[in-house]
Amino acid sequence: MSRILPHSMKLSIIIPVRNERVTVVPLIEQVRAVDCGMPKEIIVVDGASTDGTREALLALPTSDDLILVFEDAARGKGRAVRTGFDRASGDIVMVQDADLELEPCEIPSLLAPIVAGKTDVVFGSRFRGRGKGTTPWVGYIGNFGLTWAANILYMTRLTDILTCYKVLLADVARSLDLQCNGFDLDAEITCRLLRDGHKIVEVPVTYNPRSVEEGKKLSPDVGWSVLRAIVRTRFAPKSSRTTVASLTNTVAPEREPVASSSADTER
Numbered sequence: 001m002s003r004i005l006p007h008s009m010k011l012s013i014i015i016p017v018r019n020e021r022v023t024v025v026p027l028i029e030q031v032r033a034v035d036c037g038m039p040k041e042i043i044v045v046d047g048a049s050t051d052g053t054r055e056a057l058l059a060l061p062t063s064d065d066l067i068l069v070f071e072d073a074a075r076g077k078g079r080a081v082r083t084g085f086d087r088a089s090g091d092i093v094m095v096q097d098a099d100l101e102l103e104p105c106e107i108p109s110l111l112a113p114i115v116a117g118k119t120d121v122v123f124g125s126r127f128r129g130r131g132k133g134t135t136p137w138v139g140y141i142g143n144f145g146l147t148w149a150a151n152i153l154y155m156t157r158l159t160d161i162l163t164c165y166k167v168l169l170a171d172v173a174r175s176l177d178l179q180c181n182g183f184d185l186d187a188e189i190t191c192r193l194l195r196d197g198h199k200i201v202e203v204p205v206t207y208n209p210r211s212v213e214e215g216k217k218l219s220p221d222v223g224w225s226v227l228r229a230i231v232r233t234r235f236a237p238k239s240s241r242t243t244v245a246s247l248t249n250t251v252a253p254e255r256e257p258v259a260s261s262s263a264d265t266e267r
Contacts (some may be wrong), residue, residue: 009091011040011111012170014084016077017098018047021056030104031096032065036111043087044098045069045080058267068267078178078185085173094167102165103206110167113201120172121198123158123190124165124205135209142223146187149227153234154194158202161190162226165205172198183222184229191233 013031017024024044031042046054048071057068069083081095092114096104106124113119126133132140147161166189176192178185193200 009038009115010089011036011038012084012088012090012093013040013042013096013107014081014088014093015042015044015096015098016047016080016084017044017049017053018074018077018080019049019051019053020098021049021052023100024053024098025056025060027096027098027100027104028060028066030100031107034104034107036107037115038092038111039065041065041067041088041090043067043069043084045071045083045087047071047076047080048074062267070266076181076185077183078188079181081185082178082181085170085178088170088173091170092167093170093173095164097164101208103208106203106205110165110203110205113203114167114169119199119201120169121193121200122167123160123163123200123202124167125158125160125202126163126205126207128159128202128204130204133207135207139209146223146226146230150187150191150194150230153230154191156194156200158190158200160202162186163205166190168193180229182225184225187226187229188233191230195233195238 015024015027015031020027028042028044031040042065044057044067046057046069054070057070060066060068067087069087071080071083084095085093092111094107094110096102096107102124110122110124113122126135127140127143135143143160143162147158150161151157162183163186166186172193176189176196178188178192180188190200
């Protein structure tokens with residue numbers, strides 16, 4: 001892979017959100033403050049929040065770098081991320097959770113291997129070189145087990161397949177033919193990348209996990225859907241969809257919400 005010139009690239013940051021009224025605006029401010037070395041757009045996909053998140057987002061001043069997509073029903077994190085990928089106009093796309101568990105200031109280190117031409121995919125690992133850290137044991141063991149299963153099936157040595165911080169060339173992201181709508185999308189992205197032969201570079205990131213009382217939404221049941229996605233992707237036939245450049249949908253921000261072709265509204 002040849003070296004990419006940052007000034008010629010654009011970064012699209014996808015933020016899936018549901019009921020994160022307290023954290024979403026501070027998160028957007030932190031992301032905006034990061035110097036990525038390239039232009040960036042922030043695409044927030046709200047999954048029909050009911051706690052005032054939508055109102056908080058609509059109160060933000062209109063800006064060319066911010067695209068708001070409001071779904072008319074809660075369809076899951078995976079669906080929100082997929083919607084963000086379709087809306088993105090950048091050359092590089094990445095996922096950023098709205099819960100402030102990860103540090104946006106570390107985005108430049110995640111971009112570096114792609115910009116340097118070393119890979120087309122980077123994961124921000126919460127555990128590489130850092131062990132468990134402050135992650136609760138139940139979450140750490142669950143992630144370890146699911147990552148181990150993926151490593152066995154795909155013959156790799158990743159440490160964190162479920163990390164939110166996934167950074168990809170946009171063409172690669174759109175070639176994956178993703179199907180999952182829930183938290184299992186994290187595993188599906190990983191496994192489709194591995195199955196298609198993409199090199200995944202892991203970069204350690206800082207992780208500040210929150211508790212269920214603080215708004216953590218993952219439950220033990222998620223593990224089964226993730227495991228199913230790992231196994232299903234491993235043995236599913238490869239898609240012939242190698243490029244989706246024709247599906248790229250650049251969405252300019254609007255002052256008022258307008259009708260959308262995917263049953264949501266945008267601003």
